[in-house]
Amino acid sequence: MRKFDAIVIGSGQGGVPLAKKLAKAGWQTAIVEKRWIGGTCINDGCTPTKSMIACGAAAHVIANSQEWGITVSDFKVDLEKIVQRKNKVVESFRGGATKGMEKTEGLSIIYGEAVFTGEKTLNVILKDGGEEAITAPHIFINTGTLPKIPPVPGLDTIKYLTNTSIMELTKLPSHLVIMGSGYIGLEFGQLFRRLGSQVTIIDRGKQLLKHEDEDVAAAVKKVMETSGVTMHTGANVQKVEQIGDTIRLQFTANGENLTITGSHLLVAIGRTPQSTSLQPEKAGLALDDKGYFKVNDQLETNVSGIYVLGDVKGGPEFTHISYNDYLVLYKRLVNKEDTSIKDRPVPYCMFTDPQLGRIGLTEKAAKEAGYDVKVACLDMTRVARAIETGNTQGFMKAVINANDDKLLGVAILGPEGGEVMSVMQMAMLGGITAKQLREMIFAHPLYSESINNLFMTLEK
Ligand SMILES: Cc1cc2nc3c(=O)[nH]c(=O)nc-3n(C[C@H](O)[C@H](O)[C@H](O)COP(=O)(O)OP(=O)(O)OC[C@H]3O[C@@H](n4cnc5c(N)ncnc54)[C@H](O)[C@@H]3O)c2cc1C
Numbered sequence: 448m449r450k451f452d453a454i455v456i457g458s459g460q461g462g463v464p465l466a467k468k469l470a471k472a473g474w475q476t477a478i479v480e481k482r483w484i485g486g487t488c489i490n491d492g493c494t495p496t497k498s499m500i501a502c503g504a505a506a507h508v509i510a511n512s513q514e515w516g517i518t519v520s521d522f523k524v525d526l527e528k529i530v531q532r533k534n535k536v537v538e539s540f541r542g543g544a545t546k547g548m549e550k551t552e553g554l555s556i557i558y559g560e561a562v563f564t565g566e567k568t569l570n571v572i573l574k575d576g577g578e579e580a581i582t583a584p585h586i587f588i589n590t591g592t593l594p595k596i597p598p599v600p601g602l603d604t605i606k607y608l609t610n611t612s613i614m615e616l617t618k619l620p621s622h623l624v625i626m627g628s629g630y631i632g633l634e635f636g637q638l639f640r641r642l643g644s645q646v647t648i649i650d651r652g653k654q655l656l657k658h659e660d661e662d663v664a665a666a667v668k669k670v671m672e673t674s675g676v677t678m679h680t681g682a683n684v685q686k687v688e689q690i691g692d693t694i695r696l697q698f699t700a701n702g703e704n705l706t707i708t709g710s711h712l713l714v715a716i717g718r719t720p721q722s723t724s725l726q727p728e729k730a731g732l733a734l735d736d737k738g739y740f741k742v743n744d745q746l747e748t749n750v751s752g753i754y755v756l757g758d759v760k761g762g763p764e765f766t767h768i769s770y771n772d773y774l775v776l777y778k779r780l781v782n783k784e785d786t787s788i789k790d791r792p793v794p795y796c797m798f799t800d801p802q803l804g805r806i807g808l809t810e811k812a813a814k815e816a817g818y819d820v821k822v823a824c825l826d827m828t829r830v831a832r833a834i835e836t837g838n839t840q841g842f843m844k845a846v847i848n849a850n851d852d853k854l855l856g857v858a859i860l861g862p863e864g865g866e867v868m869s870v871m872q873m874a875m876l877g878g879i880t881a882k883q884l885r886e887m888i889f890a891h892p893l894y895s896e897s898i899n900n901l902f903m904t905l906e907k
Pocket residue numbers: 456457458459460461462479480481482483484485486487488489491492493496559560561562589590591592610631721724725756757758759764765766767769798
């Protein structure tokens with residue numbers, strides 16, 4: 448049995464930097480990966496989707512060229528080339544991450560699938576054949592998630608798409624039906640609409656993006672509908688069947704029985720943890736009722752010395768959160784700092800056009816938490832830069848604590864909404880008040896300059 452100081456299972460967004468830093472700190476470290484270095488973010492998530500969304504944005508500008516006083520007589524979307532471009536970006540990111548690990552002294556990369564055989568022992572079914580037993584006093588689980596597939600009758604009999612296989616298509620779907628209007632459904636929905644597919648999204652929730660305020664969710668729905676996407680919310684899919692080249696879905700929505708026929712079906716209803724395949728019971732590890740590893744605020748499981756990073760512990764599923772998990776663990780275990788994940792900020796950005804950038808509490812959550820709140824809203828039609836660039840969809844919303852004038856939360860549905868939200872995040876972190884933001888000098892005419900105008904609305 449090969450002995451290490453630390454074993455990282457899975458090369459996701461927390462696992463890779465953690466393995467490298469532990470090795471650099473002198474810990475003999477192994478990282479086990481069953482597929483590709485970089486995990487979901489690089490291979491199936493952020494990197495490929497954002498690369499393809501950039502192509503969708505280009506198609507959108509060309510399709511609407513008349514608005515810009517430019518005549519483009521005709522254009523064609525070549526999905527094969529779009530996918531090739533995306534693959535090139537993914538391969539360069541994956542290659543960079545792999546090389547970075549290969550040249551790290553004291554770090555062994557083991558390609559294969561790890562399973563627990565005891566509390567601190569693992570067996571790796573090697574990719575190239577054979578097996579290897581390994582052990583370490585510190586084990587870090589960073590095994591991520593996979594697409595969740597609902598038990599809808601007939602779904603198992605058809606060739607549905609997931610976030611991974613949809614990005615391998617080389618022919619545009621004539622009609623893409625999407626189950627789920629979360630981040631994945633909305634980002635892909637608008638992308639494929641812009642590339643030329645007819646798109647219908649079916650979500651079982653009454654409100655789109657249920658964790659957002661109603662006004663924000665309604666504005667996102669309007670954005671999607673303006674993009675030409677048909678939206679069905681409060682809809683339950685009853686049956687799916689393949690009929691020749693088409694896929695037929697029967698569903699109920701608002702008391703009505705409806706049928707829709709598409710050429711392709713993308714299932715994007717959330718994720719399921721890659722936990723049980725590790726045989727966690729052999730190590731005595733506790734899972735919650737959804738299969739996520741149970742951890743404390745220091746990311747330690749019920750077994751001392753076994754820690755979890757990223758999506759497989761549940762909670763907010765974002766790349767930057769997995770990365771922050773690495774920092775929390777590294778500082779705690781190597782620098783002996785008293786770190787924790789408690790009360791950390793969770794910013795996020797949905798990459799529709801316009802983007803939805805979010806940080807902190809929604810108005811609803813702030814009121815439920817008992818805060819006395821003031822709310823500032825500014826429509827994008829009143830933002831100079833948005834008018835100049837022809838991007839006036841959406842609005843900005845800030846939730847302020849009326850007692851100390853500090854920000855509790857912000858939603859920016861607008862062009863570069865994620866960047867503007869990040870400016871507000873810094874303000875929140877620094878305890879800057881709404882009055883200071885109203886009067887702060889920002890360069891004209893940036894989107895961020897409209898932060899002045901957003902807080903001016905409180906004066907009326
Ligand atoms: C389509 C899509 C778009 C997304 N876009 C964004 C975005 O724009 N911004 C954002 O912040 N987040 C985005 N996310 C979420 C983000 O990708 C994840 O939160 C992020 O990748 C964190 O993953 P992780 O570190 O938990 O593990 P992952 O990146 O999922 O990596 C887990 C790794 O563990 C390996 N593994 C699993 N089991 C074993 C085993 N037994 N043995 C060995 N190896 C194993 C897997 O092969 C995988 O490589 C997106 C997700 C998807 C699906």
